[in-house]
Amino acid sequence: MHLAPRLNRMPPYFFARVAERIRAVEAQGHRVINLGIGSPDLPPPDFIIEAMIAAAREPASHRYPSYTGSPELREAIAGYYARRFGVALDPNREVLPLIGSKEGLAHVLMALVGDGDLVLVPDPGYPTYRMGTYLADGVFETVPLRPELGFLPDLDAIPEETYRRAVAFWVNYPNNPTGATAPREFYARLVDLAHRYNFVVLSDNPYADITFDGYRAPSFLETPGAKEVGVEFNSLSKTYNMAGWRVGMAVGNAEVIAALLRVKSNVDTGIFYPLQAGAIAALTGPQEWLAERNDIYRRRRDVVVEGLRAAGFQADPPKASLYVWARIPEGWTSEALSTHVLETAHIWLTPGIAFGEHGEGYVRVALTTDAETLARAMERVAQVLS
Numbered sequence: 365m366h367l368a369p370r371l372n373r374m375p376p377y378f379f380a381r382v383a384e385r386i387r388a389v390e391a392q393g394h395r396v397i398n399l400g401i402g403s404p405d406l407p408p409p410d411f412i413i414e415a416m417i418a419a420a421r422e423p424a425s426h427r428y429p430s431y432t433g434s435p436e437l438r439e440a441i442a443g444y445y446a447r448r449f450g451v452a453l454d455p456n457r458e459v460l461p462l463i464g465s466k467e468g469l470a471h472v473l474m475a476l477v478g479d480g481d482l483v484l485v486p487d488p489g490y491p492t493y494r495m496g497t498y499l500a501d502g503v504f505e506t507v508p509l510r511p512e513l514g515f516l517p518d519l520d521a522i523p524e525e526t527y528r529r530a531v532a533f534w535v536n537y538p539n540n541p542t543g544a545t546a547p548r549e550f551y552a553r554l555v556d557l558a559h560r561y562n563f564v565v566l567s568d569n570p571y572a573d574i575t576f577d578g579y580r581a582p583s584f585l586e587t588p589g590a591k592e593v594g595v596e597f598n599s600l601s602k603t604y605n606m607a608g609w610r611v612g613m614a615v616g617n618a619e620v621i622a623a624l625l626r627v628k629s630n631v632d633t634g635i636f637y638p639l640q641a642g643a644i645a646a647l648t649g650p651q652e653w654l655a656e657r658n659d660i661y662r663r664r665r666d667v668v669v670e671g672l673r674a675a676g677f678q679a680d681p682p683k684a685s686l687y688v689w690a691r692i693p694e695g696w697t698s699e700a701l702s703t704h705v706l707e708t709a710h711i712w713l714t715p716g717i718a719f720g721e722h723g724e725g726y727v728r729v730a731l732t733t734d735a736e737t738l739a740r741a742m743e744r745v746a747q748v749l750s
């Protein structure tokens with residue numbers, strides 16, 4: 365069969381391959397504790413589920429939904445950005461609901477990137493920034509995130525020529541996989557560069573509401589001038605424990621939003637209305653439960669950091685995100701260590717190399733498992749590495 369040449373540049377999605385490896389260990393009769401993927405294990409509260417069920421009973425809910433999402437959902441998203449970040453958005457021009465933010469990350473590149481256009485992506489970073497660039501027949505250059513700079517890109521180290529060639533620059537704070545956060549000055553500098561060199565800032569912000577110890581994550585759009593140069597992607601997946609619902613959003617620059625809608629309206633037909641009704645309930649309903657939920661993640665974070673340190677890793681507690689990013693003991697590659705821990709302790713830790721070459725030397729541990737299981741898992745990791 366003829367397959368598109370671009371597939372040669374695109375490996376199967378890493379986490380899909382991991383599922384096969386875990387199944388193989390389970391087929392040998394072991395129960396694997398999967399600390400790989402950041403899929404929230406706790407459900408959303410009942411009021412969200414009830415809103416979805418009520419909408420599912422409405423006959424009109426089963427028609428094709430609108431390409432732009434319902435006006436109520438767009439208003440609920442604008443209301444969330446106003447309340448949470450103090451960012452004013454026009455719900456008709458600056459807000460686009462997505463079928464989970466991941467599709468938007470890939471589709472926006474089809475709207476912005478042409479043959480050979482350059483996209484700057486963080487390394488380590490979420491794989492879709494790179495693969496979406498390939499799907500759009502663009503090229504990417506990686507921008508290293510190093511611990512010395514708090515896993516922020518060194519904006520001064522990027523050559524002027526690279527800035528000139530770039531059509532888009534991805535940033536993701538709170539960061540997956542490192543758990544790093546970005547200060548407001550970083551965004552101010554980036555917006556300034558985007559104005560000067562005429563690239564689009566693509567801010568991926570799905571962890572803004574998973575924060576600990578009093579930290580409050582900003583939106584890139586809070587920066588003066590940001591809306592002129594960029595958009596932000598956000599998601600209900602992590603914030604509201606709704607990963608399986610597939611509801612996300614792109615917000616910000618109206619021209620980019622319109623371009624993304626042009627691509628999407630030719631590819632998909634919007635979000636099932638009952639899911640939109642649940643999303644509206646999540647965004648407009650009580651928010652107090654998020655603090656309690658974050659406290660559960662914080663306790664898990666502390667268990668993991670302590671357990672990893674006892675097992676010989678170096679790890680700092682992150683202020684945000686669903687992950688602990690830990691430097692592995694000397695003498696291992698991240699892939700060899702993950703494989704060893706999977707085969708002997710039956711625990712899956714994501715090797716840092718899965719996020720790019722600058723992820724080597726680290727593993728990522730997701731906090732989406734209860735604290736007791738995490739404690740047990742950390743003990744088993746320590747045993748097989750001692």
Ligand SMILES: Cc1ncc(COP(=O)(O)O)c(C=O)c1O
Pocket residue numbers: 402463464465466467490536540568570598599600601607610611612
């Ligand atoms: C950095 C980052 N961006 C985007 C996503 C996609 O989220 P969703 O498609 O569920 O909205 C994830 C999910 O893990 C992520 O970690």
